[in-house]
Amino acid sequence: NTPSSPPSLPLIGNLHQLGHHPHRSLCFLSHRYGPLMLLHFGSVPVLVVSSMEAAKEVLKTHDRVFASRPRSKIFQKLLYDGQDVAAAPYGEYWRQMKSVCVLHLLSNKMVRSFRNVREEEMSLMMEKIRKASSLPVNLSELLANLTNDVICRVALGRKYGCETDFKELMERLTRLLGVFSVGTYVPWLAWIDWIRGLDSQLEKLRNDVDEFLERVLQDHEDGDGGDRTDFVDVLLKIQREKSVGFDIDRVSIKAIILDVFVGGTDTSYTLMEWVMTELLRHPECLRRLQEEVRTICKGKSSVLEEEDIQDMNYLKAVIKETLRLHPPLPLMVPHESTHDVRLRNYRIPAGTQVMINAWAIGREVETWGPDAEEFRPERHLHSSVDFRGQDFELIPFGAGRRICPAISFAVVLNEVVLANLVHQFGWISTEDQAEVAESTGIAIHRMFPLYAIASSTS
Numbered sequence: 001n002t003p004s005s006p007p008s009l010p011l012i013g014n015l016h017q018l019g020h021h022p023h024r025s026l027c028f029l030s031h032r033y034g035p036l037m038l039l040h041f042g043s044v045p046v047l048v049v050s051s052m053e054a055a056k057e058v059l060k061t062h063d064r065v066f067a068s069r070p071r072s073k074i075f076q077k078l079l080y081d082g083q084d085v086a087a088a089p090y091g092e093y094w095r096q097m098k099s100v101c102v103l104h105l106l107s108n109k110m111v112r113s114f115r116n117v118r119e120e121e122m123s124l125m126m127e128k129i130r131k132a133s134s135l136p137v138n139l140s141e142l143l144a145n146l147t148n149d150v151i152c153r154v155a156l157g158r159k160y161g162c163e164t165d166f167k168e169l170m171e172r173l174t175r176l177l178g179v180f181s182v183g184t185y186v187p188w189l190a191w192i193d194w195i196r197g198l199d200s201q202l203e204k205l206r207n208d209v210d211e212f213l214e215r216v217l218q219d220h221e222d223g224d225g226g227d228r229t230d231f232v233d234v235l236l237k238i239q240r241e242k243s244v245g246f247d248i249d250r251v252s253i254k255a256i257i258l259d260v261f262v263g264g265t266d267t268s269y270t271l272m273e274w275v276m277t278e279l280l281r282h283p284e285c286l287r288r289l290q291e292e293v294r295t296i297c298k299g300k301s302s303v304l305e306e307e308d309i310q311d312m313n314y315l316k317a318v319i320k321e322t323l324r325l326h327p328p329l330p331l332m333v334p335h336e337s338t339h340d341v342r343l344r345n346y347r348i349p350a351g352t353q354v355m356i357n358a359w360a361i362g363r364e365v366e367t368w369g370p371d372a373e374e375f376r377p378e379r380h381l382h383s384s385v386d387f388r389g390q391d392f393e394l395i396p397f398g399a400g401r402r403i404c405p406a407i408s409f410a411v412v413l414n415e416v417v418l419a420n421l422v423h424q425f426g427w428i429s430t431e432d433q434a435e436v437a438e439s440t441g442i443a444i445h446r447m448f449p450l451y452a453i454a455s456s457t458s
């Protein structure tokens, strides 16, 4: 007994039904075939999960069975053969690396310790906006650069954003991680990847990334150590002092650092970009947020600090509502079952790939009501539903063992930047925001950058 499946074609299975925006196509198909659908991407069985109840069964009831990751040629090539955290198969190695992330890199104490980095970078961005006077600013670009600079300083100890080879490296990485590899799904057509140059591009990028990270590690090893505590320092110290009860080698260090860039940059800036898009589309929400921020800060004209934000309930509701409608990774990161399992009445064999459609779950009318498609932050003001993995109707960061380890890191950056953007400036949209096209790829941001005019409020 298997979940229902849309009709498929020989060889390619259901691949032709994914379109440019698989989260939308799969949501559409789930209305007809149900919240647990079985598709085939080439020869690979893929279970697609599209409701809160079904997600709870996968990520809570059977979390351990579904906690692995499928092997993907692109991820293996670019992420050190799965020696990172995000692409590592479920097992002891993954558990050790994730504990390093959770306890040593992304703990609340570490997140707090980078407060000056966030505030300095944010002030620089605010200055650029102020200098633009009343000319439209490319907010997408500013927010992407800000996120990149913060992550560079936190992970590597200094900014690399203005160096063209680093920028180009990151662009190639993001682009190739989103490319479809025929060989992963239809092994006997793997030669197509070779013919179209994908294999050689992956090989070249893998070497370039490794060379860059080697240089960064070497710089840290040659340095005086000082009182720097960026992620590379922390990882090298753990390696030197063998302080975590297992060995962590050089490749693992480079792989974890790469995860921070791959997992952290696009996702965080995408969220800020969607928040600003929704606020410009809904001036009444922008006004209400500005009122909240100004009331709580009582005429403070300087940069708002993180403790100013604690009681900003409407700001938190705006961020939640944006994560509900625009989860930056709408299909999260694929999972894979390691054992045969019974899910509802279906038998799901070991080795089934699982895609959880967080985008569809955030728009379920049964959970969110008839206005599920509308941006209405108020719905969160008197609700305890949160995005930290306990409430399966809102899972932009995933849930269970594979949950994102950087929720606090991402949220605090988003909160302080957004509070300051609306505190220091009034905003006017320069274009019609009614229909905003989405990009393609793994992280879904706007297809075209967001431009807006800022007017100083001081």
Ligand code: HEM
Pocket (backbone or CB within 6 Å): 085, 086, 087, 098, 101, 259, 260, 261, 263, 264, 265, 267, 268, 271, 327, 328, 329, 332, 333, 334, 395, 396, 397, 398, 399, 401, 402, 403, 404, 405, 406, 409, 410
């Ligand atoms: C708004 C920002 C972010 C969003 C929406 C987000 C979302 C996610 C999601 C959906 C997953 C997959 C969960 C699953 O498979 O069940 C994930 C995993 C992960 N994220 Fe994030 N993320 C964000 C920011 C970050 C940042 C800033 C970092 C690093 C500093 C990061 C590092 C990771 C890592 C290492 C994993 C893999 C965890 C594992 O496989 O065990 N993320 N994230």
